[in-house]
Amino acid sequence: MALLETEALVLRTYNLAEADKIVVCLGRSSGLIRGVAKGCRKLRNRFGAALEPFTFVNLTYYQKETQELVSIRQTEILRSHFNLSSDASILTGLAYMGDLLMEFSPPHQANEILFRMVTACIDAVSQSPDDLQSILRYFEVWLLKIEGFLPDLRFCAECHRDFNTDEPIFMGQDLALRCRNCSSGRGGTVSKRLHTHLRTTEKLAPGKFAEESRIVSNQTKRELAELTQQIIGRVLERLPRVRPTFVQ
Numbered sequence: 001m002a003l004l005e006t007e008a009l010v011l012r013t014y015n016l017a018e019a020d021k022i023v024v025c026l027g028r029s030s031g032l033i034r035g036v037a038k039g040c041r042k043l044r045n046r047f048g049a050a051l052e053p054f055t056f057v058n059l060t061y062y063q064k065e066t067q068e069l070v071s072i073r074q075t076e077i078l079r080s081h082f083n084l085s086s087d088a089s090i091l092t093g094l095a096y097m098g099d100l101l102m103e104f105s106p107p108h109q110a111n112e113i114l115f116r117m118v119t120a121c122i123d124a125v126s127q128s129p130d131d132l133q134s135i136l137r138y139f140e141v142w143l144l145k146i147e148g149f150l151p152d153l154r155f156c157a158e159c160h161r162d163f164n165t166d167e168p169i170f171m172g173q174d175l176a177l178r179c180r181n182c183s184s185g186r187g188g189t190v191s192k193r194l195h196t197h198l199r200t201t202e203k204l205a206p207g208k209f210a211e212e213s214r215i216v217s218n219q220t221k222r223e224l225a226e227l228t229q230q231i232i233g234r235v236l237e238r239l240p241r242v243r244p245t246f247v248q
């Protein structure tokens with residue numbers, strides 16, 4: 001049994017037995033893990049407020065090679081966002097981010113880029129709660145990209161023609177983007193303004209993207225929300241409901 005340590009973001013907790021909780025975390029060096037925090041629902045316990053969702057903690061835990069559930073020994077709060085917990089729409093938005101991470105991120109697979117992206121998004125929501133929706137779109141696009149489900153936004157998937165023209169772009173059933181020629185006009189159209197808005201996510205940090213989104217039309221924002229929902233829906237149909245577990 002190994003004693004491990006990681007910086008982690010608490011995503012969700014479930015009550016277990018009388019005094020314990022199951023805690024789902026995204027760790028910088030552990031990836032997505034589920035752990036048991038024994039005794040954490042007792043009045044005096046060693047975890048305090050560290051296991052509240054969307055708290056960044058330093059986590060010490062035991063991991064047995066044969067078990068998916070780890071055993072949480074110690075937590076230390078690095079950063080908490082208690083300012084967000086009084087707003088119901090923010091809590092719903094953060095819970096949605098947690099749900100997507102649990103669906104898309106394979107357990108026990110560390111992903112530094114994913115961890116940094118999630119951290120940056122939560123910090124951006126904390127700094128500017130009014131920008132929640134734009135930051136959620138940014139999060140969706142980047143999660144899809146990091147997990148390998150976002151189509152290439154630069155070139156046609158068939159002829160590799162650069163999309164930096166005024167030609168319309170089409171998204172096929174296979175979620176690939178193609179030029180008019182290669183798609184024969186089949187599939188949903190991705191408007192030029194949506195394509196430009198999408199590409200902005202690749203260039204900016206979430207807070208900056210949200211700032212720039214304030215002058216983007218509501219129609220383009222709606223198109224982006226529809227596109228990410230469409231891709232997420234299709235990908236989740238393909239993913240097994242219970243992801244195979246992988247223990248390092």
Ligand SMILES: [Zn+2]
Pocket residue numbers: 156157158159160161178179180181182183
């Ligand atoms: Zn083409």
